[in-house]
Amino acid sequence: MARSQTTKKLTRIQRQRTDIILEAALDVFSDFGFRGSTIDMIAKRAKLSKPNILYYFDNKEAIHVTVLAKLLETWLAPLHAINEDNDPIDEICKYIEQKLNMARDFPRESKLFANEILQGAPHVLPELQGALKDLVAQKVKIIEAWSKDGKIAQVDPHHLFFSIWATTQHYADFDIQVRSVLDDNTKDPFDTAGPFLKTMFSTMLTP
Amino acid sequence: MARSQTTKKLTRIQRQRTDIILEAALDVFSDFGFRGSTIDMIAKRAKLSKPNILYYFDNKEAIHVTVLAKLLETWLAPLHAINEDNDPIDEICKYIEQKLNMARDFPRESKLFANEILQGAPHVLPELQGALKDLVAQKVKIIEAWSKDGKIAQVDPHHLFFSIWATTQHYADFDIQVRSVLDDNTKDPFDTAGPFLKTMFSTMLTP
DNA sequence: GTCTATATCGAGATAGAC
């Protein structure tokens, strides 16, 4: 049994090693998917030997699961931050900006997540049906309250979230298509996407 | 060299066989990605033997490339249909509806395409930079003309297309997440997504 | 054209020395 699986307490050096492995694994998995990635690739990127990787993790799947678990934490953070007491349109715009910043700054995480969902979420389905569903339900209520109070227009809150997720993550997941279609490659798509999306969503939400 | 690669002319039975193989391949590739799929899976689904598959196609990659080429044709059809002479908002709404219908009726194609783009478009990059880019450039001009004539609001046409692609395809590619988040699984997400998206985009585009 | 049998190879995982 690999060291990291048996106990929670790790020495500093062990913690470092697993972090290096997870960082390399994120690189590889996000580029080639789970099945397209090999332990050898991860080992090379981490500058460790293949058996050494398997000393820290039971098997390839364990690495994948750990990477996904880490990513989910940060992935849901912006949604948590939506606050009922602030101005509704400001809150939504802030959320869009945060999601777009994450797509720009963490494209590997976005692609890895997209890959996992595309394959039917074999490793994160429980989280989708549990933590994510509950969190969304909570924020849906906020949107509904805003609508009821006439602070924003009447919209389907679920589809609002789906649209924000889809449009922001698109710039990370489909970046090769975005850059292929845009003629002027000197301009960063993210710079113009922000204003566009904020305009679109606030126009719809303005009562 | 496999039969189907040497000449263009195929007998009726050969054409049938290759169609059966491509149909099975679409099933398998869209579920497991290129690397996660095996020729055996395709053979089983097509009810043919593995060597028989390789009689019709040189190798696994040739099957993948052929499936992608077929799918791209149908994939771009709705974009072609956008007509400058009709009412702008009607045309955009029609486009959204067609894209959403395709996501509903051809989820395998949508997922396969998403997978290919996520991996960096190894097999369709030339088409993205050629046919797709040209087609988009042409339709971007139509949007710009509509804006200039005051028929629709001023929007960035590229980001408009990106957003339509992202939001519609989301319901096919991320369906497992969509269904996990929605409490009531009896209702079809597509039924409510159509009105939502049409409202969102026409609100933004109304001058 | 289609099959069975098989060569070959890449990759996950382990054994055991140090």
Place this chain on the structure above:
DNA sequence: GTCTATCTCGATATAGAC
């Protein structure tokens, strides 16, 4: 804890009979 060497298996692709 980390390494080299190796086992093992699954998958691509081919050989050759029918």
